[in-house]
């Protein structure tokens with residue numbers, strides 16, 4: 242049985258990849274979550290204003306690369322973290338960068354000439370209250386699927402020690418958090434460089 246309606250016949254490769262990940266995931270609410278993704282800008286959101294994934298669809302590409310890296314790391318380390326948790330965290334740790342309360346996290350950075358800035362194509366949406374994107378990710382996800390404590394923790398602290406509140410995880414690291422954090426860093430720093438501006 243086809244699990245979800247995507248609304249288009251010829252799907253781009255990235256959507257097909259996401260669909261394949263969904264097939265590995267039987268959590269109740271995934272179909273409803275998928276429906277939400279189509280309306281909150283998940284497929285078009287950039288991943289940053291001027292760094293990795295700062296182009297339309299950059300956040301989806303980033304999420305796919307993080308998930309792929311996470312699953313490879315899981316296998317290489319023979320971790321007993323579930324594949325389902327890897328997919329939920331890899332694909333949706335940055336869901337909050339898409340629409341939240343109907344407001345995208347990034348908006349086009351237009352110059353006075355009306356052209357999009359080359360050096361910084363997006364700015365942070367000033368209409369959004371400064372709720373961290375990882376908190377928004379958990380909030381949105383929790384409206385559709387049930388997250389385990391470890392998944393919530395991994396998404397909340399996926400930036401690791403790169404943000405001040407990351408100090409709280411010292412001594413309380415979990416395998417899923419470490420797999421997500423390092424996959425996120427590796428993808429954004431090394432796998433997405435030549436994707437910028439595509």
Ligand SMILES: [Fe+2]
Pocket residue numbers: 334335374375399
């Ligand atoms: Fe993030």
Ligand SMILES: [Fe+2]
Pocket residue numbers: 303307334335425
């Ligand atoms: Fe990320």
